[in-house]
Amino acid sequence: MGDPTTYVIIGAGLAGGRAAEAIRERDPQGRIVLVGSEPYLPYHRPHLSKKYLMGKRPLEKVFFKPREFYDENRIEVLTGRTAVALDPKAHQVTLADGAVLRYDRLLLATGSEPRHLNVVGSDLAGVHYLRTLPDSDRLRDAMMQAQRGVVVGGGFIGAEVASAFAQQGLQTTLIVREELLLRRAVGEVVGRFLTDYFTGKGVTLRTETAVDAFVGGDRLEGVRTTAGEIIPGGVAAVGVGVTPRTALAQAAGLAVDNGVLVDEYLQTSDPDIFAAGDIAAFWSPLYRRRMRIEHWDVARQQGRTAGLNMAGDHQPWDQLPYFYSDLFDLDLQAYGDLFQWDETIQRGPANPSARPSLTVFYLYQGQWRGALVINPAVGQLEAIQERLKSVPTLSPADRKRLADPTAELP
Ligand SMILES: Cc1cc2nc3c(=O)[nH]c(=O)nc-3n(C[C@H](O)[C@H](O)[C@H](O)COP(=O)(O)OP(=O)(O)OC[C@H]3O[C@@H](n4cnc5c(N)ncnc54)[C@H](O)[C@@H]3O)c2cc1C
Numbered sequence: 001m002g003d004p005t006t007y008v009i010i011g012a013g014l015a016g017g018r019a020a021e022a023i024r025e026r027d028p029q030g031r032i033v034l035v036g037s038e039p040y041l042p043y044h045r046p047h048l049s050k051k052y053l054m055g056k057r058p059l060e061k062v063f064f065k066p067r068e069f070y071d072e073n074r075i076e077v078l079t080g081r082t083a084v085a086l087d088p089k090a091h092q093v094t095l096a097d098g099a100v101l102r103y104d105r106l107l108l109a110t111g112s113e114p115r116h117l118n119v120v121g122s123d124l125a126g127v128h129y130l131r132t133l134p135d136s137d138r139l140r141d142a143m144m145q146a147q148r149g150v151v152v153g154g155g156f157i158g159a160e161v162a163s164a165f166a167q168q169g170l171q172t173t174l175i176v177r178e179e180l181l182l183r184r185a186v187g188e189v190v191g192r193f194l195t196d197y198f199t200g201k202g203v204t205l206r207t208e209t210a211v212d213a214f215v216g217g218d219r220l221e222g223v224r225t226t227a228g229e230i231i232p233g234g235v236a237a238v239g240v241g242v243t244p245r246t247a248l249a250q251a252a253g254l255a256v257d258n259g260v261l262v263d264e265y266l267q268t269s270d271p272d273i274f275a276a277g278d279i280a281a282f283w284s285p286l287y288r289r290r291m292r293i294e295h296w297d298v299a300r301q302q303g304r305t306a307g308l309n310m311a312g313d314h315q316p317w318d319q320l321p322y323f324y325s326d327l328f329d330l331d332l333q334a335y336g337d338l339f340q341w342d343e344t345i346q347r348g349p350a351n352p353s354a355r356p357s358l359t360v361f362y363l364y365q366g367q368w369r370g371a372l373v374i375n376p377a378v379g380q381l382e383a384i385q386e387r388l389k390s391v392p393t394l395s396p397a398d399r400k401r402l403a404d405p406t407a408e409l410p
Contacts, residue, residue: 005030007310008093008101010083010248011109012036014044014296015277015303017064019107022307024073030311032075033101035093037082038132041067046296048136049160050326054167055140062133086252088270105272105310108249108260109303112242112278112294117152120213126220128237130157142235143168150174150223150233152211154181156325157239159194163327165237166203173204173231175211175223186334187344189360190372194327197356201328206231211238242294244279257281259292264316266306274310276302285318286391287337287369295323320388330356333381336370336388338362348405361402368392368402368410383409 007023009016012034020034036042042064051057060066070077078095085094086106093101114129116122128139139161143149149165151158154176165172178184180191181198199205209225214236216222222232246256255261255269259281266274266282277299281292298321305317325332341362351357355375362370369391371384387409394402398410 005104005311006102007032007105007107008103009034009107009109010086010093011107011111011245011277012038012040012042012077012079013109013111013277013299014042014064015109015111015299015306016107017042018300018303019109019274019276019307019310020070020075021065021073022304023311024075026308026311026313032073033078033103034070034075035078035081035083035095035101037080039080040133041065041070041077041079043133044296045131046324048133049130049157049164053136053140053143053161053164059133083248086248086273088252088254088273091272103272105274107306107310108268108273108275108279109277109299109306110245110248110279111299112244114239115241115243117211117238117240119211121215121220124214124216124220125218126216126235127214128235130161130237130239131242139235139237143170146170146234148172148233148235150231150236151239152223152236153239153241154178154183154207155185155239155241156182158237159198159327160325161237161239162198162203163201165235166198166201167328170235171204172202173206173223173233174198175209175225175231176205176207177210179207181205181207186338186372187341187360187362189344189346190358190374193350193356193358193374194330197328197330242278244292244294246279249275249279261290264318265309265314266302266317267309274306276306282317285316286320286389287340289340291321291337291339293321293323293339295321297322297324320385330374331376332372332374333376334370334372335381335385336362337364338370338372340364341369345399345402347403359405363394366393368394368398 082096149170151162151174162174181195183191209227213224222230249260250256260275343363345361347359357375401407
């Protein structure tokens, strides 16, 4: 028997944690080293803009696994340590403190970082970004003390934080570049539904505008829009997208193009290096195109596939992409490819009752590729997922059935 394999994982986020778990499942002997810049074990970021932010989820329930899991599975977790250089030829990673780790197989799971606004007043106290646990703690403290809050960005993070502010009783204004909330992510029908819903919940929307400056003396007093309006607020949260952390891969000479390029097995241009999660620009066998998805479930599933493949499996990542969001009392679930579509079909009218609901399907070149459901009915999601796995091409009769809530799905 040869020496045990050494696996090094750079990035102790969800993809990294899941990969470590999968490697140990497949290889009981190997050495597993999980390196993370943050001083924490891997945790679930979605809670940071939802229940954890609102003080309704305890810290211990934010973590992927308890400490004992890593000890029992002999996973060496190096927290608070950052990889600064990667030498694929020598199979070595150098950390910021000078330590050098040798690997047989490496996973890059460095995630992404929030884009920052470069406008006057960006560094005023009271202007927040949200990616890490301490970011969420600081935003919660600020939110608890403020009367008025301003949220910048009409994507999911912005919408979730605005929903948290409003539920906390803050007079909340949401600044959105487009004419509808979340329009870019989910299209016109869902965007209209959510815009109306947020307005009904008391959130003031300022659409088709952007931030010109954060204003205040020692700390934030308001946000000036490009339309010239000053919106008063003691706390502002900015959610204007993220950038994948690809610097390490790029400097090492790996193929990078809006993410680290990987094939369907999540293998990079170097066969001993894999990438997963937010940074992975992967080849999707399902949609026959390259994709990069910044969602929790994709990081979770890809981390597992990458880990198994690093330890000797050869499985494609061909799963149906999935994401979710919680906005006030709306449970939003989405499956499939909502990143490239040219047509939407709404299934029946939106239901504005006490439990509002909406179902929208996404098509691309006549193929049914995605679905978004708000407050799904029991059993509805299972049927949709099953159909979407085959990426069906729709006939005119199929389209009618999609639009008719009393008809079976095609
Ligand atoms: C506030 C918030 C809410 C979200 N809500 C949802 C949601 O409702 N639904 C959904 O589907 N998705 C949501 N997401 C997105 C989801 O959390 C991400 O897609 C997921 O965390 C990506 O996981 P990852 O492991 O690829 O990267 P990350 O979670 O970003 O982890 C990467 C880790 O690598 C570390 N790292 C980076 N560089 C180095 C280095 N050189 N050396 C060592 N360590 C390094 C980072 O510090 C980080 O800890 C949310 C994200 C945020 C921030």
